[in-house]
Amino acid sequence: MQFHELTIPTSERRQAIDVTDRIDAVVADSGTAEGLCHIYVPHVTAALAVNEAKDPLVMIDVLDHLARLVPADGEYRHRCQDDNADAHVQAALLGNQRTFFIRNGRLWLGTYPRIFLCELDGPRRRQVWIGISRG
Numbered sequence: 001m002q003f004h005e006l007t008i009p010t011s012e013r014r015q016a017i018d019v020t021d022r023i024d025a026v027v028a029d030s031g032t033a034e035g036l037c038h039i040y041v042p043h044v045t046a047a048l049a050v051n052e053a054k055d056p057l058v059m060i061d062v063l064d065h066l067a068r069l070v071p072a073d074g075e076y077r078h079r080c081q082d083d084n085a086d087a088h089v090q091a092a093l094l095g096n097q098r099t100f101f102i103r104n105g106r107l108w109l110g111t112y113p114r115i116f117l118c119e120l121d122g123p124r125r126r127q128v129w130i131g132i133s134r135g
């Protein structure tokens with residue numbers, strides 16, 4: 001397994017950042033022709049999503065819908081220090097890890113899927129950990 005780490009600075013409290021090209025570059029540099037690319041976000045108020053980027057309004061819709069499901073002013077028990085319970089719950093719904101195929105030395109995602117880092121309590125500096133396995 002090869003490990004890599006990306007640092008992604010975010011600029012808003014909530015935003016979706018397309019990280020597909022950065023991850024695909026790591027895959028290409030790894031020299032792995034066929035294998036798996038594991039992606040893990042080591043945070044509890046950020047997450048990963050797979051969706052379309054051709055229309056940027058799709059991910060805005062996803063984040064807006066999450067905010068309606070889990071509003072910032074909702075009733076939560078987690079109120080210590082940071083007052084960000086909505087971000088914790090939204091991150092739990094999205095998840096913080098995914099595995100993708102590597103084929104012909106590149107991510108094999110299909111035509112429309114892109115990989116997004118979802119910032120839910122920014123702005124912060126976020127990490128994306130990447131593990132690449134051959135075979």
Ligand code: ZN
Pocket residue numbers: 078082083084085088
């Ligand atoms: Zn918190």
